[in-house]
Each structure stands twice: as structure tokens, then as C-alpha cells.
Amino acid sequence: MTSVTTAHSVVEPSxxxxxxxxxxxxxxxxxxxxPLVWIMLTAFKSPDxxxxxxxxxxxxxxxxxxxxxxxxxxxxxxxxxxxxGPPQGLCDSIARERNMVVAGPSNYVPRFVNSLxxxxxxxxxxxxxxxxxxxxxxxxxxxxxxxxxxxxxxTRMMPPIAVAIPxxxxxxxxxxxxxxxxxxxxxxSVNVSLAVWLLKGFIDEIPxxxxxxxxxxxxxxxxxxxxxxLPQATTGIAATAIFCLIFAWNEYAFAVLLTSGNAQTAxxxxxxxxxxxxxDWPAVAAGTTLFLVPIVVFTVLLRKHLLRGITFGAxxx
Amino acid sequence: MAEVxxxxxxxxxxxxxxxxxxxxTIGDGExxxxxxxxxAGKTTALRxxxxxxxxxxxxxxxxxxxxxxxxxADRDVAFVFQQYSLYPHLTVFENMAFALRAxxxxxxxxxxxxxxxxxxxxxxxxxKLDNKATHLSGGQMQRVAxxxxxxxxPSIYLMxxxxxxxxxxxxxxxxxxxxxxQVDLGAxxxxxxxxxxxxxxxxxxxxxxxxxxxxxxxxxxxxxxxPINAHVAARLGQPTINLLPAALFAGMPAGAETIGARTxxxxxxxxxxxxxxxxxxxxxxxxxxxxxxxxxxxxxVTLADPEAGxxxxxxxxxxxxxxxxxxxxxxxxAA
Numbered sequence: 001m002t003s004v005t006t007a008h009s010v011v012e013p014s015x016x017x018x019x020x021x022x023x024x025x026x027x028x029x030x031x032x033x034x035p036l037v038w039i040m041l042t043a044f045k046s047p048d049x050x051x052x053x054x055x056x057x058x059x060x061x062x063x064x065x066x067x068x069x070x071x072x073x074x075x076x077x078x079x080x081x082x083x084x085g086p087p088q089g090l091c092d093s094i095a096r097e098r099n100m101v102v103a104g105p106s107n108y109v110p111r112f113v114n115s116l117x118x119x120x121x122x123x124x125x126x127x128x129x130x131x132x133x134x135x136x137x138x139x140x141x142x143x144x145x146x147x148x149x150x151x152x153x154x155t156r157m158m159p160p161i162a163v164a165i166p167x168x169x170x171x172x173x174x175x176x177x178x179x180x181x182x183x184x185x186x187x188x189s190v191n192v193s194l195a196v197w198l199l200k201g202f203i204d205e206i207p208x209x210x211x212x213x214x215x216x217x218x219x220x221x222x223x224x225x226x227x228x229x230l231p232q233a234t235t236g237i238a239a240t241a242i243f244c245l246i247f248a249w250n251e252y253a254f255a256v257l258l259t260s261g262n263a264q265t266a267x268x269x270x271x272x273x274x275x276x277x278x279x280d281w282p283a284v285a286a287g288t289t290l291f292l293v294p295i296v297v298f299t300v301l302l303r304k305h306l307l308r309g310i311t312f313g314a315x316x317x
Numbered sequence: 318m319a320e321v322x323x324x325x326x327x328x329x330x331x332x333x334x335x336x337x338x339x340x341x342t343i344g345d346g347e348x349x350x351x352x353x354x355x356x357a358g359k360t361t362a363l364r365x366x367x368x369x370x371x372x373x374x375x376x377x378x379x380x381x382x383x384x385x386x387x388x389x390a391d392r393d394v395a396f397v398f399q400q401y402s403l404y405p406h407l408t409v410f411e412n413m414a415f416a417l418r419a420x421x422x423x424x425x426x427x428x429x430x431x432x433x434x435x436x437x438x439x440x441x442x443x444x445k446l447d448n449k450a451t452h453l454s455g456g457q458m459q460r461v462a463x464x465x466x467x468x469x470x471p472s473i474y475l476m477x478x479x480x481x482x483x484x485x486x487x488x489x490x491x492x493x494x495x496x497x498x499q500v501d502l503g504a505x506x507x508x509x510x511x512x513x514x515x516x517x518x519x520x521x522x523x524x525x526x527x528x529x530x531x532x533x534x535x536x537x538x539x540x541x542x543x544p545i546n547a548h549v550a551a552r553l554g555q556p557t558i559n560l561l562p563a564a565l566f567a568g569m570p571a572g573a574e575t576i577g578a579r580t581x582x583x584x585x586x587x588x589x590x591x592x593x594x595x596x597x598x599x600x601x602x603x604x605x606x607x608x609x610x611x612x613x614x615x616x617x618v619t620l621a622d623p624e625a626g627x628x629x630x631x632x633x634x635x636x637x638x639x640x641x642x643x644x645x646x647x648x649x650x651a652a
Contacts, residue, residue, distance in 0.1 A: 209402035216395065219419050
């Protein structure tokens, strides 16, 4: 009889299967990462390297893209540039090599700040409203509950842009066009349906006995919700928040239509950069690279809440 | 601790009548067990008293105060759930302190610590206080669940089959402990169970509940010896009471359709009894044996001395010894 070195259950995949599955995942990850990596590389190229053919993988890194992203420049005669004093910082010296001077900051930072405020604001609002209504749908006898839930879901059955014109007219009439509040409300209304459905699933799984025990122990229903339900729903809330944030952060069509000078977000702004001084792909790539950072940070921060199974086992089923 | 009075309470869920016209008074310091099968309305009765359900009719008074419409938090009751329901995000200490930290109480932290430690010692979980509630064995979790109720001094403890998810040995141990604690604290407890041993050993009175109705309430001895109908008789006793057609025996009282014969009502002899029966099977349990008999096509189970040396196929004779009599509807008929 041969000796068994590793005991493993029949439902567990074998080592070969695991290696095969693992290499598929790695392959998929590599394919999806290539465009991102290319954008990040382009951000550090010079404009000439960015459009060279064949494409350059090895190149001399440059911060010109970031300089062009954060500044506006004006073209000057070489005589005028020579008449100026020493360059003011790195970006100024890069600009002067191209016979330009830095005229002032670009709109990237204000647009980025708009994006942060609108995306995080609408995420907080959508998750808060979603959690409360999901709790209501999960725990109370709501008249026409199934129909209401279907109605909420049905708001996602058409592309949001299908209602763009009514929303545009409505916003213009009530003065919400090109305001951060208007964009927050818009993204909240799109996301809240997703939040209700996702969170209802999570809250349904939390046994009612927890709240009942808390209510008998001297807490009101709302206090029980805060003390007992919310801590156990963190996994669901974190996952929902990430989905809502990604939508609001990346949304382009409504942002183009409804915002301009005041509340414009980064997505409609980034493509405009290319027009300011020719084929400035490095600046676009730099804007895109920085644009990824908040989502990555947010996802990494919430990552541990996304692991399921932490709360399992306290109630026997 | 206080008296709890349930007066003609009914509750239906849709078309299902969970509790019908339930009246019950639990005296101060009394341990009352509600005994009945699954779905009999035992848990609903507890939830009505706790305020987790509103009765359709009837009233509930705790310590003389009508609490029928009050929120659970305002009733001063403690509840031990069947499925532990420990908060998984809190430690054992935090679980037990949860009720004491309620906004309505706001006890000083030092008092909370002292109280939790006192109860933890009582339940032998004082070394587990810093553990996450989920990192405990089933028995320990159930102790914490009981401890969470014991840290308070409510009017009444409501316990919903708190021992049912434990293994037999642990259940036996906790049963004794729970009774000891109840006596020590003088606690008023309404305890719901489908386990007759728990009801018989712990309760000062047992209420037998069936299809939402309270059939009979009395001391364990009363319920066992003097059941008002065949349902109640079948609830208590191990092995279960044998219900046999009266026609099998001669000289039965008028109106008696069914004879209820527990083990102690049957005398087995090798010959010379009222009727004869054939041994089908003998189950040896160690100190005693279950004897399965065939009596005119009816199955009869009784206890026998393991020394009797009976085996399958043996013919024995049975003599009835003051059995119980029931009429066609299952009601009791006097002997």
C-alpha cells in the first residue's frame, strides 16, 4: 500500500487543477493590467516618446506630463525667454525648453476636488439611504414590498443617460445645473437602487434575534440597529460603498452634460487636456494615473471588510 | 422579581392561530415550564410576554402594571434565545455587559464590571470574558447567553429552549446549574421546552400547551399522575403512555373508550394476567429494558427488569393496575 502524504477532501481541487486555475487568473490579471500599466508608463514619457512608433517600452523618464497637467503655458519668443530670470522650479524649466513659460495653474486640481466631493458625497448618501431602506424592507411588513423592490430595481433597467434630457431641463429649471449638490443628488439617485438591493441581501442574513435581544435589553429599535445590525453589516456596506464610489467617480456622460465651469468633475476634464498644446498624451496619462489613486486607496482601506466569514458562527442555524 | 399575569391572550399569524385564549399567572420566584411539541405556540407565548409580538386580544400584566402595549425595552424582562444570539462583533464581557450599558440604565462602568464578573463566576466562564463570543464551544456560548440575562434583575426571565442545541451530557449539567441558580437568586422563570425531563426536573409547575391552547397546568406530579386528557398524558412519561382500546379488557368504567397504561400501570407475569401478549423485541438500556409487546395487533411498550430473561416470541400476561381512562374525545373518565 502506498503511503498518503497529503490528506485532502474529495471536494477540494487537486494540486494540478489549482495550478491551472491559478495561472488562468494570473493571465487574466496581466491582460487587464496592460492598459493600466501603459497609461502609467505614458505619464512619465515625453510627448515625443509617447507617440513614437514602434512604441517605446524603455525611455528616459520625464515629469513633463505632470507639469503640463497642473499648469497652463504660453508660447514666447526665445528672446523673451532669455530675458527672463532663472526658471522658477522644474516645470518652468521644462516649459522653457519648448519655448514656453508657465502662465498659471491648470483646472485639474479644482476638477479633481469636485470629483472627490461629488463621488464621496453621493456614495455616503446612497449607502446611508440604502442601508436604512434595506433594513426597512428586510424587517418590516411594507405594503407592496415586492412591487416596490422591483420598481427600485427597474430604475436601473435603462441606461441612465436615457433620461438625460428631462434631467437636464429639470436641473436648469430648479437651478441645480453645474452645481456639486445637483451632481451628488443625481449620482445618489442612480446608486441608491443598487445599494438597497445589495444591502437587503446582507441584512436579510443577519438574524432578527440580535435586534430582538437588544430591544429586550433596553435599547430602542434604532439604537439596536446602530449597535447590533450596522457592525455586522460592515462587509456589505463596504462592498456597496466601493461599487457606488466607482460608478460616481467614473461617470462621464452626465458630467459632460450637466457641468461646465463650476462643478465639472475630472472625467470630462481629462480629455480636454489634450487640446491645450497638441498631442499631449503624457498629460492625459498623468491625469488618468492620479485619477486612479483615490479608488485604489479606498478599496485597499476597505479590503479587510470585504472578507466574509468574520461574523459567522454565533447563531446556530 | 415580580408576578406575571397573562389574561386571555390570543395571537394569530395570518390564518394560523398561534396562541388561543391563554391565561396563566406566574408567581414571584416561581419556575414555570411550558411543555409542548414544535409549533404548539410556546415560543409565541414567550414573545408576547417579551413584547416582541403584540397580542390580538387579551392583556399582560407584569408586577401589577399593564404592559400589553409597551415596547420590549419598557417591560423589564430578560430573554434567553434558543440560538444563543450572541453578538459576534463583541467579546464575552461586552456581550454580558450589553444590557447594563443600555441608554435606559447607564450603570457606572465599575458596577457593570463587578456584576458581569459575579455572573461569569456563577456560570464558570470567568476565564473567557476577553474571548470573542464566536470563539467558544456550544456549551460556553449558551452559558454566555444565560449570563447575559442573569446580569440583570428583571421581573421575569423568559427562556426559549435554551438547552436544546446542546449535547445530552452538557444539557444535563446545565439543567442542574440553572435550577441551582434559580433557587439561589429566587428568580421568576418562564421556561419553554419540548423536553419533558427538563420540565419535570426544573419546574415548580408545568403548563402543557397544544395547538396554541393551554391544556393543563399544575405541579409535575399532578400533570403526570392526573392528566386531564390523553394529549397531556402522552406528553409525560418515558416510555410514552400506551393508549389501548378499552374493548381489549373486561370490566372497564362506563364511557371509557381508551385505556392509558404507563409502565407502572402494567404488571407482567408469566401467566395468570388479564390478557396475554407476545414479546416482539427487547431493548436493553443497562439498568432497565424496554419491552415491546404485541397485544392483539396493538403495540405496547413498557419497562421490564433486565433480570426477567424475556426474549422475542415469549408469551406474557399483562395485568392492569389502576390505569387511566379516557372517553372517545380523549377526555378523562373517572375510574
